Amino acid sequence: MPITFQREKSAGKARTGRLVTPHAVIETPVFMPVGTVATVKGVPQDILEDLGAQIILGNTYHLYLRPGVETVRRMGGLHGFMSWRRALLTDSGGFQVFSLSELRKITEEGVTFRSHLDGSSHFFTPESAIEAQIGLGADIIMAFDECTEYPADAARLRASMELTARWAARSKKYFEEHKNEVPWRTASGFRLSASGNSHVGTAAIGCAGERELAGDAAELRSAGQPRAAVPTCSGQTQALFGIVQGGMDRALRKESAERTIEIGFPGYAIGGLSVGEPRELTREIVESTLEHLPEDKPRYLMGVGTPEEIVEYANLGVDMMDCVLPTRAARHGLLFTSEGKVSIKQARYAQDSGPLDPNCGCRVCQRYSRAYLRHLYASNEVLAQVLNTIHNLSFYLDTMQRVRHSISLGEVSRFLSGVWSQRKA
């Protein structure tokens, strides 16, 4: 079994669940911080754990370019390399097909990228993307897709969706043939760490199937002790998720969902949104696409959203979301709070001795003033990025926790303009 997903409570279309992965049991709906290059920018792994991050993202394209998949594999996979004990998900590089549009060329076989680092040329195929993701060893990996740009005409949307469908089948085929080669399932992934930096590579490896995990501080500490023994995740492999495309066309979304389901995956993602379309349209497409996805499988909405939006999508029945917004905005001085958005760089906060968010329990709001945070930002201090990111992630993760709590009570919660409201589902 790759992963299991157990639905628990529900409220309207929203549901809570437990997603059991090799490295963590994830409570859903979940927000997944993005750590593209094996780091959630600005935040150390131990703090991410404290904040309650259950699963974070890495990116295949970026890690393939630097430091290279083989390097990561030898370090015990991405878990060992970055010393992350909980769950990981890698994006396939499909999004880079979209975001690096000026540096790539697409054919039926795959995509040629010109590296944004040194201009060198690299060819990605569904097979190579999966191979790389197996080498990285995340708990959940993604099919190689084409994230279609917006706007796109009907012919373009259909062709792109069909390409993604063919690539999904190839992704799955390759994965099925090689899924036992994950670094944390093979001895080679540990040999290096046993002889060298013993705490690297092994300490970070733990298996949800053998120990109870995430959120348990004692367990996390014990996991930090160097061990010679090689932990194995017996019977567990990575999970490969399929991705639904189809742009803003409901019929194409339905067809894409059906074709992806026919190939068969343990989880389904909705891709191709948040690519410049109006937010209302995003919501409509999410809502209509979800109708065609199986209820007993996790549904992952890729690349969203604001705090208000992630609450909204969870209410629509989305189980997993990721977004660079909290981390990127934090580095740019935009902070999300229970009272709305705060642009901490503004002059009005220069003498503000109050906390960033009086209703937030995070370590930043508990300790520092707005005036200090503004000063750090204005002074271009790295601590500004660190503290801002910690707060934003804390706010997102707390928001999702609140959503899970509401659903478990059979309530639908909303977070609009900084105000929470509840109603019986």
Next chain:
RNA sequence: GCACAGGUGGGUGAGUGGUUAAAGCCGACAGACUGUAAAUCUGUUCCUCCUAGCGAGGUACGGAGGUUCGAAUCCUCCCCUGUGCA
């Protein structure tokens, strides 16, 4: 005292007769950011007025005069700064 080199908008620093209210950078002030080419990007940054525009005036390149159709740019004198020599 003599000899050089300089004095430009909040700072730095281009510009050496005409699209120059004056480049660029920094600072300041706003805005953007949604599977991360992002510690990034965009806009504004002398004053006044309005029909708010590649709009109309005004003031401005140490000071005062002068040459010229036209001067931050050329000339004269003065003031100030730096370096060197006495």
